[in-house]
Structures are given as structure tokens and as C-alpha cells.
Amino acid sequence: MTRKTVLVGRPPLIRQTNAEILLRLLRESGPCSKADLVRASGLSAPSVTNVVATLISTGLVETVGEGDSTGGRPPDILRFKAQHGCVAGVEITRNLLRFLLADLNGRELAQSETLIDKSKSTPRQICRQIAKELWRLLAKRGLSRNRLFSLTVGVPAIVNVDEGTVLAFTALQDWSGVPLGPMLGRELKCPVLVDNDTNLAAQGEFHCGAARGESDFVFITIGDGVGAGVFLNGRIYRGSQWSAGEIGYLRVPDISREHPSIRKYGKLETALSASGILKSWRAGGHATSRSRVICVADVWDLAASGNAEAKRLLRQRATILADVILDLALILNPNLILLGGEVGNHPTLLRELNALLEGSEFAVLRVALGALGIPAVLLGAVSIALEPTVLRLLQAPRQG
Amino acid sequence: MTRKTVLVGRPPLIRQTNAEILLRLLRESGPCSKADLVRASGLSAPSVTNVVATLISTGLVETVGEGDSTGGRPPDILRFKAQHGCVAGVEITRNLLRFLLADLNGRELAQSETLIDKSKSTPRQICRQIAKELWRLLAKRGLSRNRLFSLTVGVPAIVNVDEGTVLAFTALQDWSGVPLGPMLGRELKCPVLVDNDTNLAAQGEFHCGAARGESDFVFITIGDGVGAGVFLNGRIYRGSQWSAGEIGYLRVPDISREHPSIRKYGKLETALSASGILKSWRAGGHATSRSRVICVADVWDLAASGNAEAKRLLRQRATILADVILDLALILNPNLILLGGEVGNHPTLLRELNALLEGSEFAVLRVALGALGIPAVLLGAVSIALEPTVLRLLQAPRQG
DNA sequence: AGACTTAATTAATATTCATTAGAATGTTTC
DNA sequence: GAAACATTCTAATGAATATTAATTAAGTCT
Structure with a gap:
């Protein structure tokens, strides 16, 4: 009936x-x-x-x-009773997996990282590795397997969240079209949500980071690549084809040529990513500089301490970023822009940016650094699973 | 109690x-x-x-x-019983008021336009003019005044929709800070919603125009000014300070100088608005051309019929617009971009745009013309009032 | 010790929906 | 033309859930 x-x-x-x-x-x-x-x-x-x-x-x-x-x-x-069960977040990166187990209040129960064995990196093998580690963490906390009520997975890719399939995966090979959600769901016997890692980081900053209480903000992450998590009306906005916030492909004036014709553009990602900046730094003939620059943060630190070349580079990159932020502000009018990632999450960059934006007549928004750093993705993963999980438990009193 | x-x-x-x-x-x-x-x-x-x-x-x-x-x-x-009552939409422009009276199904009951007397254009006088005309339209349809259940007003301004106050009004003077919603509400004794005209046009295209069924799209209107109505998750997105979609201030490469340094920008509005295009046309020394160009559509028509200068102008402006659309697509990933307004709603411009976007690797979206034209604002105004009005009537059976 | 306060439960009543039974009013069949 | 059947609608009863009012439980205060 x-x-x-x-x-x-x-x-x-x-x-x-x-x-x-x-x-x-x-x-x-x-x-x-x-x-x-x-x-x-x-x-x-x-x-x-x-x-x-x-x-x-x-x-x-x-x-x-x-x-x-x-x-x-x-x-x-x-x-x-927060310990009635737990939820988990997993972050898949190019070379490792990060895990976070949390109770139904979102408080950490266990945390770990495992390296990806390059010889065992097919989607199916990764799934098995994830399941194995989650079972280990559950056991460590004395929880039986059916106490895992939900899992959220963050991947550096465009994801069809409805179906749990990976649409485009830049970091790993052969993940295009993989139904990661259903695969893990079968293995773990619990609901699995798959989402873009930057989206989850934005969710994390909203839940317990620098964007608490902000219903409209954009989280920009700049590291190996450039991406944005767009958070509108109190939740992640994903777009009609799941690719909202893919700002890495925004065109910016091509900085590799100093006076080109107007319409020459480069990708934002090329200009702003860590490798792009380090390339510019090395091309600038700073091999002679005795300072050991091994990451972009080192360059920003040099700029803060007065190095002229580093300052020029900082100013140049900050200008590009300011343009992007201004565009975002005009289109979306968010309350807040957060910066994250290896390159973005740096006070010197923020200071430079704020100086640039001050002169703009439309600087009606706040720019700040993300408060969570690397764990943002996992914290967002856990937080996004909590509400629906608790409500689901309520609707189906007989569970496991 | x-x-x-x-x-x-x-x-x-x-x-x-x-x-x-x-x-x-x-x-x-x-x-x-x-x-x-x-x-x-x-x-x-x-x-x-x-x-x-x-x-x-x-x-x-x-x-x-x-x-x-x-x-x-x-x-x-x-x-x-759609004729149980009615709702109204009003559009305030620089020099006239447009009215639409519709039944609870959104079907037109009456329509009219009245000119604004420049000597009687204070907010209070406009309100009285609006009330007067609405009473006239109601009487014309044999409806008593308490049958007007809701009114939505569209203004060419940034609007605090919660409070019904006009925040910035470019076309008329002295409207900044005016509590238009409360003023009209007192006069008309019914709920009044005030919103930006472009937002309402987007709502109209969603309700009964070219965006029917599209939960994520952007309506770009190009006429005297340039603006966008951002429609996400099935409803207007207004931003945290009510100014989402104010793309008229986006920076574009300054077309008034042919080879400037990279970082010279002009406002999108200056480049794309009707006056901007006509200025370029006239500056091009076309006074000799015997064709009578009185509006931008004439220029686009000339381009379609082969006029080389018009084609150059078309290509130039379409390129700028294509850039904006590409940025919107990357940030928001909408399903559809609609063009409206005197300049935007033209098949020749659309054809040029589609040709330009075809080459882009991220042209994963559809660009089309708005289907409603000028009435879009009024139709959107009426449509946005319908749902809440009907539900309100249901909650308060004793009404009027 | 007795009065008062706060917390929680029990009892009685009202609202709403589902089910079952049946009345109202047609069409179809012989 | 009458009986059988189909469809629509209503009336009566029972179950779930709420409320108010009264009662019980278990403290504090003078």
C-alpha cells in the first residue's frame, strides 16, 4: 500500500x-x-x-x-547524545588522504593522514584504502562500523554532487566519470556525499572559521591552483553544471608581456598559482639572492621585510587578485572575501590587497584570511553532513 | 495571549x-x-x-x-477564484510610470502608462500619482479598493528590499533613502514590495519568458545603463548589500585609447550603454553617412546589412560583452544568459556574441534574448507578488 | 513542621486525518 | 424500463497529537 x-x-x-x-x-x-x-x-x-x-x-x-x-x-x-554515532570527512589530494572522525556535535574523535601508494591509486583501490582507515579510526574509538552515519569526501575536482560522480579531476588520472559516492556508499554502508574541496573549505570557514554567521561570502583558495567556493544564502552555491567558482580560468592581463596589445589574456591560475609565482621569481634572476626561497610564503615574507623585487611581485599579483575580488564584489555583492591556500593565506598579501582595495569606490566589503588552514576541508566535510544526518536519524528511529 | x-x-x-x-x-x-x-x-x-x-x-x-x-x-x-482579488506591478522610470493590474493567476486585468510631471516629481507626489492611477484601474475593472492585495514596484535603483527603501537612484533626484515601500503601503493599505527593475525583469523572464524553468540564469540588460539580474536557486539573488548584479562598474579595457598601458580601464557602462555606443558611432565621422541612425538598434541593423564601420563597432562591443559573459559563466556557472534592454535585445548582437563564444573552451552555456521586452519588469513585479499573497490570504481568512 | 516553588505527570478535551459505510447520482446492460 | 455498476461525496467512528487543568514529586524557606 x-x-x-x-x-x-x-x-x-x-x-x-x-x-x-x-x-x-x-x-x-x-x-x-x-x-x-x-x-x-x-x-x-x-x-x-x-x-x-x-x-x-x-x-x-x-x-x-x-x-x-x-x-x-x-x-x-x-x-x-553526540556520541550516539559519528560522521567522517575525507580529503583526497594528489598524494595523500586526510581523515577526520567527528561526533554528532562535530567534535573531533580522531584524525589521521595516509599516503597514496602510487601503484595502488585506481579509484577502487583508493576506496578500499579509505574504508580500511575509517574502520581503523572507528575501532580506535571503540565504535562499531554501523555507528558511522555519514561520510563526506572532498576532491580537487568538479563534482556532480547529486550523483556523487567526479566530473573532472586535475590532480589524479582516470577519475573522470568515476561514481565515487556510490562506490564508497556500497563499501561503507552509509550515505556518502562527494563535493569539491574548495566548496567544503568554504563550508568549514562558515561553520567554525572566519565566515561564521556570514550568509554570503566567497572563499578564494590560491595554491597549486586557483578556485573559489561561492557561499550564498547560507549555503554552498554550485551552479547549474557544478562548476560555479572555477575562477582559475578567468582571463587577466597577460603579465608575461609587459606592453602587449589590450586583448591578450592569460589564465588567472597561471598568474596566481604557486608555481606561476615561483617561476616569475626565479626568472627575475634571483638565483644570486642568498635567501632561500622554497615556497611562495617565503617570497611574501621577503616582501614584508623590504626586498624590492619581492615587493614588486607582491604588488603585481595583489593587483590581479584585487581585480578579481572587485569583479566578484560587483557581481555577487558578498559580505566577505576569504583568502586561503598556500599562496592566499598570508598576512602580507592581505595587507597589500586591502591597500589596493581602499582606493576603490566600491570597496564595500571585507577581505580576510581563512582561519582554519588545511583542516578547513575536513571540518567543512564533517559540518555539511551533520544536519541532514541528525534529521535522518530522527525520521528513521530504527537504525542499525 | x-x-x-x-x-x-x-x-x-x-x-x-x-x-x-x-x-x-x-x-x-x-x-x-x-x-x-x-x-x-x-x-x-x-x-x-x-x-x-x-x-x-x-x-x-x-x-x-x-x-x-x-x-x-x-x-x-x-x-x-483568480478574480477574488488582484495584485499590481508598477515600474518607475525617469519620465513615466507603467502600471499592470493582474488577477491572482497573474493574468492581465488592466494596463496603462502615465507621464511624470517634472514639476510634481517628489517621492510623495509620485506616490500619490501611483495611488490615483491604481484606483482608476481598479474602478475600471469594477473592483473595490480593498481587492488590491499586493503591489510590487520596480525602480532603476539599488533597493533595500526588506525595508522597501531606495538606496541609490540614478535616474531621478532626491530618492536616496526614501522609504518608498512604507509610503505606498500607508497610501494603498496593502503590502508593498520594492525591488530593482532589472531584478524584476529577470523574475519576469523566469515566470513567463525565455528563462522559464531555468533555476540559474543571469539577465543582462543594456540600455541607458548596464545591469544584471542574478537568478540563482530559483529566485532572485540580491547580495548582502542589495547590490548584486551591478555590473555596470566592471572594469573593461579602455576602448577610447587604442594602445594604452595594460591597467587602464573604463567602466562597462560607459562602453556598452546606448549613449556610449552612439557617441562612438558619431565620433567615427559618420555624419556623412546618409543612413539615419537614431538608436543603437539602427547601428546593429546597419552591421547586419554589411556596413563596415557598424560591423567594427558591433564586434568591439560584442567582444567586451563576451568577456563579461565568460566571467559570469566561470563564477556562477548559470545555465543561461539572457540579453535585454534597448541595446542588448537585438538578434544581430546575439549572433555576433555566439560566434565569439563558440571559440571559448568554457562556452558551456546558452545565450539568448529576453522574450518579453519592456513589459518584463511589470510581469516580474506581478509574478513575484503572487505566491506570498495567495498564501497570506489563506492564513488570514478574514480579509477586507 | 508546614507553606511555598518548581518540575513533571496524569486526566480530560479539542483538532485533524484515515477508514469504513452508505447516500446521491449518474451510466451501462439486459 | 429496471437492475447492476461506477463515481462522487458525506457521515460516523477511531487514532494521533495537541492543549488546559489538576495532581503528584521533590526540593527550599521560615
Whole structure:
């Protein structure tokens, strides 16, 4: 007897709704009593009693003993049972895998990194490696495998998030079209979300980083490549073909020729990526310089300490970036632009940028550095899995 | 007896939800019987009977007699009573006001234009002129004043939509900071929404124009100025300071100097607006040309018919526009770009653009012309008011 | 010790939907 | 033309969930 539509409301919808509301209150306000929930929600006391009873029966809520009396009967304190299960985030990079296991509050339970064996780097082998490491981390925390409720995977690629398939993978070979989500889902027996790593980093900064509370911002990451995570209306915006924020292909005035004709452009990625900047640095005849430059941050540091050539390079790159930020600001009018990545997340670059943007009549936005660094992707991965996972547990009380 | 929170679910929530669902079905599927609603909704027949009774009591639904029998008792046919009330759209331009009155299905009831008397163009006087004309249109259709349920106003300005205040108004003087929404709301005694005209045009193209069904697109209007309506996730995206899509200030290579240094830029608006193009045309020494060019469309027509100078101008401007479109595509990855406005909405320009974009490796999107022309703003204004208005009527059965 | 306060539960009542049964009103068949 | 059948709609009853009011539980305060 299957229903044609599950859209209409029936009496249990009320219980469902109120259970979600009370659970959200419990998660956001921390431990409290039923009486507190009555006051916070506006529901009647008997209803709260009933709803809490069902929440406890799902295992998502537990009592933690009595609280202090305030002149009357002491309350039973309730709290969200974050260790009822866990979610995981995985980041796949060119040569290693990063893992983060977190409880249902998003707090870290375990963390690790494993190198990718180049001889075992087919998608299927990577999946097996991921599963193996996740089982290890779960065991380490004394959790059985069915306590893993959700996994989010970040990859440096354009991803069809609906289907969990990798559309274009620049760092690794032969990943185009791979249904990574379904593959891992079968292996791990839990829902798997696959997304672009920069999108997840933006989500991470939103959840617990420098963009907390900002419903409209853009996270620009500059490292081996250049990309942006576009966060609008309080959530990642992915575009119609999953490639929003692929700003690496924006055209910029070609800096390899000093006075070319107007319409010569280069890719933003070529100009701004770490390799592009280091190439310019070395081409500038600085082999003689005794300072050991091994990464772009070294160049920015040199600029900060007065090196003229480094300052020129910084100014040049910052100008390009300022142009991009100005374009983003005009098109999207975000509240905030965050800089991340090996090249982008540097105070000297930020200072230079702010100086450049100050003169603009449309500098009505804030530019800042990402607060999380490398873990941003994993933290975003975990955070994006939490809400839907908790709600799903609520809807299906019988789980594992 | 005010409730602290109206968030929680109580039994009437179900009726509310189901009433909305049935009303939506009736509006979208056209007239049908209760039995049809039972099949479409999944609700039981008695519930449908009850819900429909309350819908009829609000005046939003009416019976229109019996339908044909299909082997049994003939059904009572129900339909959404679109003439129960009406909504209006107003467009304020530099020198005239446009009006559109529509029923609750969005179908036109009346339409008009009135000139702005330059000696009576203060915000308050304009408001009075708007009210007067709306009352006239209502009377013309035999509707009493309290049948106007909602008004949406489009202005060529950045607008704080939440507060209904005009933030920056380029065409008229002294409109900065004017609380247009509240002013009109007091006068008309109905909810008033104020929005940017280009945003409303985008909404119009989405509702009944060339962007129907496209949840992610950008509507670029090029006329006296240059602006964009950014439509993401199925709705207008306005940005954090209400100025998303203000692409008129994007920098483009300065075309007034042929070989300047790289970093000389002009405003997109200067290059692409009607006045900018006509200036270039006249500066080109075409006064001798016997063809009478009075608007940019004439230039584009000349280009189409082979005039070399017009073709050069077309190519130049199309190239700039192609760059902007490519940037938009990379940042937002929309499915569609629509061209509107006096300059933008021209097949010759579109053809040139498509030719230019064909060579790009990232031309993964469609560029097309807006389908509605000048009425786009009014149609968008009306369409954006419909959904919330109908739902509001449902929530407050006693209205007028 | 007794009064008061706060927390939580129990009991009674209202709203809403589903189900079942049946009335109303046609068409189809013999 | 009458019986059988199909379809639409309504009435009565029961289940889920909420509310209010009353009651029980377990403290504090004088």
C-alpha cells in the first residue's frame, strides 16, 4: 500500500516537526531540563514530555541526572547524545588522504593522514584504502562500523554532487566519470556525499572559521591552483553544471608581456598559482639572492621585510587578485572575501590587497584570511553532513 | 495571549499545510473535481471535502457546476477564484510610470502608462500619482479598493528590499533613502514590495519568458545603463548589500585609447550603454553617412546589412560583452544568459556574441534574448507578488 | 513542621486525518 | 424500463497529537 504522495500533512507530521525543533534546541543550547524546553519552545509541558520520550527512545537524547533546584523540585537534565554515532570527512589530494572522525556535535574523535601508494591509486583501490582507515579510526574509538552515519569526501575536482560522480579531476588520472559516492556508499554502508574541496573549505570557514554567521561570502583558495567556493544564502552555491567558482580560468592581463596589445589574456591560475609565482621569481634572476626561497610564503615574507623585487611581485599579483575580488564584489555583492591556500593565506598579501582595495569606490566589503588552514576541508566535510544526518536519524528511529 | 514562539507545530498546522497543497494543485492543474484532488494529493476524500470547504469559505476557491460523468455521479468542478482579488506591478522610470493590474493567476486585468510631471516629481507626489492611477484601474475593472492585495514596484535603483527603501537612484533626484515601500503601503493599505527593475525583469523572464524553468540564469540588460539580474536557486539573488548584479562598474579595457598601458580601464557602462555606443558611432565621422541612425538598434541593423564601420563597432562591443559573459559563466556557472534592454535585445548582437563564444573552451552555456521586452519588469513585479499573497490570504481568512 | 516553588505527570478535551459505510447520482446492460 | 455498476461525496467512528487543568514529586524557606 504505497502512497502516491508523501507531500501532504498527516497528524504525525506535527510530532515530527516538534521533535526536530526540540532536538535543535537541545543541540544549540546545550544540556537543559524539560521545563527549559517548555519555555524555549512554547510547547506545553505534556507535549515536551512525550516528544522527549520519543527522542530518548531513538538514542539521540539522554538524561544526565538532576540539576540544581531553584526553589522547587530539581529538574532532570537532558542533553543531545553526540556520541550516539559519528560522521567522517575525507580529503583526497594528489598524494595523500586526510581523515577526520567527528561526533554528532562535530567534535573531533580522531584524525589521521595516509599516503597514496602510487601503484595502488585506481579509484577502487583508493576506496578500499579509505574504508580500511575509517574502520581503523572507528575501532580506535571503540565504535562499531554501523555507528558511522555519514561520510563526506572532498576532491580537487568538479563534482556532480547529486550523483556523487567526479566530473573532472586535475590532480589524479582516470577519475573522470568515476561514481565515487556510490562506490564508497556500497563499501561503507552509509550515505556518502562527494563535493569539491574548495566548496567544503568554504563550508568549514562558515561553520567554525572566519565566515561564521556570514550568509554570503566567497572563499578564494590560491595554491597549486586557483578556485573559489561561492557561499550564498547560507549555503554552498554550485551552479547549474557544478562548476560555479572555477575562477582559475578567468582571463587577466597577460603579465608575461609587459606592453602587449589590450586583448591578450592569460589564465588567472597561471598568474596566481604557486608555481606561476615561483617561476616569475626565479626568472627575475634571483638565483644570486642568498635567501632561500622554497615556497611562495617565503617570497611574501621577503616582501614584508623590504626586498624590492619581492615587493614588486607582491604588488603585481595583489593587483590581479584585487581585480578579481572587485569583479566578484560587483557581481555577487558578498559580505566577505576569504583568502586561503598556500599562496592566499598570508598576512602580507592581505595587507597589500586591502591597500589596493581602499582606493576603490566600491570597496564595500571585507577581505580576510581563512582561519582554519588545511583542516578547513575536513571540518567543512564533517559540518555539511551533520544536519541532514541528525534529521535522518530522527525520521528513521530504527537504525542499525 | 501571545505565544512566545509560533514555530512549533500544533494540530491546525496540518490543515494549513494541506490547504496550501490543495490550493497549489488547483492553481497549477486548473479546474478539477474533489475526486481529482484526492487522487493528486493522496489525501483521503473526507479530508479533501473539509479542506475544500474552508477554501471556499475564504473566497479563494469556487464551484463552477457539474462536470461530465465518467460512468457515475458527475463531479462538482472546483477552480481557483483568480478574480477574488488582484495584485499590481508598477515600474518607475525617469519620465513615466507603467502600471499592470493582474488577477491572482497573474493574468492581465488592466494596463496603462502615465507621464511624470517634472514639476510634481517628489517621492510623495509620485506616490500619490501611483495611488490615483491604481484606483482608476481598479474602478475600471469594477473592483473595490480593498481587492488590491499586493503591489510590487520596480525602480532603476539599488533597493533595500526588506525595508522597501531606495538606496541609490540614478535616474531621478532626491530618492536616496526614501522609504518608498512604507509610503505606498500607508497610501494603498496593502503590502508593498520594492525591488530593482532589472531584478524584476529577470523574475519576469523566469515566470513567463525565455528563462522559464531555468533555476540559474543571469539577465543582462543594456540600455541607458548596464545591469544584471542574478537568478540563482530559483529566485532572485540580491547580495548582502542589495547590490548584486551591478555590473555596470566592471572594469573593461579602455576602448577610447587604442594602445594604452595594460591597467587602464573604463567602466562597462560607459562602453556598452546606448549613449556610449552612439557617441562612438558619431565620433567615427559618420555624419556623412546618409543612413539615419537614431538608436543603437539602427547601428546593429546597419552591421547586419554589411556596413563596415557598424560591423567594427558591433564586434568591439560584442567582444567586451563576451568577456563579461565568460566571467559570469566561470563564477556562477548559470545555465543561461539572457540579453535585454534597448541595446542588448537585438538578434544581430546575439549572433555576433555566439560566434565569439563558440571559440571559448568554457562556452558551456546558452545565450539568448529576453522574450518579453519592456513589459518584463511589470510581469516580474506581478509574478513575484503572487505566491506570498495567495498564501497570506489563506492564513488570514478574514480579509477586507 | 508546614507553606511555598518548581518540575513533571496524569486526566480530560479539542483538532485533524484515515477508514469504513452508505447516500446521491449518474451510466451501462439486459 | 429496471437492475447492476461506477463515481462522487458525506457521515460516523477511531487514532494521533495537541492543549488546559489538576495532581503528584521533590526540593527550599521560615
